[in-house]
Amino acid sequence: MKICCLGAGYVGGPTMAMIAYKCPDITVTVADINEARINAWNSDELPVFEPGLDEVVHAARGRNLFFTTDKVTAIKEADIIFVSVGTPTKTYGAGAGKAADLKYIELCARDIAQYSDRSKIVVEKSTLPVRTAQGLKTVLEANSTPGLDFQVLSNPEFLAEGTAIEDLSKPDRVLIGGDEDSEAGRKAIQTLVDVYANWVDRDRIITTNLWSSELSKLVANAFLAQRISSINSISALCERTGANVDQVAYAIGTDSRIGPKFLKASVGFGGSCFQKDILNLVYLCEYFGLPDVAAYWEQVIVMNDWQKSRFSQKIVSTLFNTVNGKRIAMLGFAFKKDTNDTRETAAMYVGRDLLDEQAVLAIHDPKVSPEQMFKDLKESRTDADGNPNKQIDVCEDPYAAAKGAHGLAIMTEWDSFKDLDFQKIYDGMYKPAFVFDGRNILDHEKLRKIGFEVFAIGR
Numbered sequence: 001m002k003i004c005c006l007g008a009g010y011v012g013g014p015t016m017a018m019i020a021y022k023c024p025d026i027t028v029t030v031a032d033i034n035e036a037r038i039n040a041w042n043s044d045e046l047p048v049f050e051p052g053l054d055e056v057v058h059a060a061r062g063r064n065l066f067f068t069t070d071k072v073t074a075i076k077e078a079d080i081i082f083v084s085v086g087t088p089t090k091t092y093g094a095g096a097g098k099a100a101d102l103k104y105i106e107l108c109a110r111d112i113a114q115y116s117d118r119s120k121i122v123v124e125k126s127t128l129p130v131r132t133a134q135g136l137k138t139v140l141e142a143n144s145t146p147g148l149d150f151q152v153l154s155n156p157e158f159l160a161e162g163t164a165i166e167d168l169s170k171p172d173r174v175l176i177g178g179d180e181d182s183e184a185g186r187k188a189i190q191t192l193v194d195v196y197a198n199w200v201d202r203d204r205i206i207t208t209n210l211w212s213s214e215l216s217k218l219v220a221n222a223f224l225a226q227r228i229s230s231i232n233s234i235s236a237l238c239e240r241t242g243a244n245v246d247q248v249a250y251a252i253g254t255d256s257r258i259g260p261k262f263l264k265a266s267v268g269f270g271g272s273c274f275q276k277d278i279l280n281l282v283y284l285c286e287y288f289g290l291p292d293v294a295a296y297w298e299q300v301i302v303m304n305d306w307q308k309s310r311f312s313q314k315i316v317s318t319l320f321n322t323v324n325g326k327r328i329a330m331l332g333f334a335f336k337k338d339t340n341d342t343r344e345t346a347a348m349y350v351g352r353d354l355l356d357e358q359a360v361l362a363i364h365d366p367k368v369s370p371e372q373m374f375k376d377l378k379e380s381r382t383d384a385d386g387n388p389n390k391q392i393d394v395c396e397d398p399y400a401a402a403k404g405a406h407g408l409a410i411m412t413e414w415d416s417f418k419d420l421d422f423q424k425i426y427d428g429m430y431k432p433a434f435v436f437d438g439r440n441i442l443d444h445e446k447l448r449k450i451g452f453e454v455f456a457i458g459r
């Protein structure tokens with residue numbers, strides 16, 4: 001069997017690497033139009049940082065895993081074609097700021113139709129609005145050689161960044177939606193089930209109709225993000241009342257009906273998916289004439305935005321209502337630990353707020369490049385005369401970032417931050433030395449004993 005995947009991004013690369021790793025008899029080719037990305041997948045410096053990914057790629061690459069820019073051959077040869085291209089929030093026209101931009105998906109469908117000379121199974125791996133499969137099928141049938149059959153399946157991906165390899169090798173479930181009402185549809189579903197059954201227990205592979213599968217992905221992300229916004233809303237109430245949000249989260253999470261996960265209060269959720277997918281859900285609700293449902297889910301985003309700006313306002317008000325010219329050390333820039341991804345990271349929004357207030361940002365992140373930070377903060381590295389940007393100092397070393405700072409903000413929960421020598425950091429800072437723990441990962445009592453003024457979320 002031959003599988004091809006269009007899109008070698010955060011999802012296409014690792015998911016296909018896992019299929020190739022677990023199924024040595026299947027040839028897996030990942031095709032992308034971005035040559036630099038493909039070159040990186042073929043090098044020792046993979047374009048995605050994920051614990052354990054290097055090992056999986058190295059074991060399969062060249063054996064039955066291939067990365068290429070030749071999408072035509074990849075499409076022609078494949079029995080199953082996954083589509084794993086981006087579905088960003090639309091920035092133009094109807095639905096701008098909410099609806100998913102489906103142009104990359106449609107271009108893939110047109111390529112598949114044009115280059116296929118036999119019937120294929122087409123799998124939606126990207127996160128898509130419910131009922132996209134209908135449009136895909138129409139484009140495929142209208143543009144291909146008559147007589148070919150394209151079975152469209154929905155197989156959304158639930159991996160989280162930073163734990164992608166663990167999530168892919170032991171998924172809670174694999175979801176496959178297809179046309180359950182036709183013989184060809186059921187056969188296509190079974191073909192994909194058989195691929196995953198090489199390493200996933202059969203009872204963890206859920207099959208549904210197409211629309212349930214497409215919608216479940218958006219709903220899963222909406223529910224996860226809703227939990228974070230819920231606990232973050234309570235963090236504000238804790239700060240006013242003397243309750244401790246971590247204690248509250250533990251107390252409610254021990255109720256097996258609520259469960260302990262995704263109740264960690266924070267400076268706000270980030271990442272490429274939650275906001276985009278909830279906005280998409282909101283748009284769909286509006287489109288299908290359900291404004292009250294739309295408003296309900298939109299509140300998850302409103303609360304998240306509030307949590308981020310609340311954090312930057314807290315820094316400014318605590319530092320005597322001015323951070324003008326003050327150095328603020330930001331530890332962490334990625335949207336969560338164990339990834340170099342900064343898409344929608346809370347650090348970017350807090351950073352921009354502080355720059356607006358004329359602060360000097362000293363940023364350290366173990367994985368994020370300075371180029372990425374400047375881009376996200378909408379700043380250039382040098383001024384018109386070629387002198388370095390004086391408002392942003394990217395530091396390789398957290399101690400260097402904190403030296404001469406008035407405040408230190410934990411933006412990402414990197415484990416390495418917990419073991420820093422805080423006495424050394426304290427000695428190098430202006431006094432009073434303020435810590436703003438946006439992830440509640442530090443030992444606050446210990447910090448207070450050293451002499452820090454500590455602000456934590458929800459305490």
Ligand SMILES: NC(=O)c1ccc[n+]([C@@H]2O[C@H](COP(=O)([O-])OP(=O)(O)OC[C@H]3O[C@@H](n4cnc5c(N)ncnc54)[C@H](O)[C@@H]3O)[C@@H](O)[C@H]2O)c1
Pocket residue numbers: 006007008009010011012031032033034037071084085086087104107108125126127128157158159160161272273
């Ligand atoms: N990032 C995640 O953790 C995650 C998890 C689950 C689901 N998803 C969903 O998966 C999809 C892909 O996300 P991603 O993070 O991998 O995106 P990404 O931007 O990292 O990768 C998409 C890739 O598709 C390529 N591409 C675009 N058009 C193409 C074409 N016509 N042919 C071949 N390649 C093409 C781009 O060059 C890019 O490399 C999105 O719908 C996203 O919502 C993402």
Ligand SMILES: O=c1ccn([C@@H]2O[C@H](COP(=O)(O)OP(=O)(O)O[C@H]3O[C@H](CO)[C@@H](O)[C@H](O)[C@H]3O)[C@@H](O)[C@H]2O)c(=O)[nH]1
Pocket residue numbers: 127157158159160161162221224228261262263264265266267268269270271272273274335336337
């Ligand atoms: O209790 C928590 C859990 C997470 N976060 C934050 O929420 C964001 C998202 O975290 P996470 O969900 O772990 O990472 P993602 O890679 O964005 O994964 C989500 O989005 C993916 C893309 O759709 C889905 O596949 C995953 O199932 C879903 O967890 C990050 O900023 C986290 O720091 C919190 O603030 N508190």
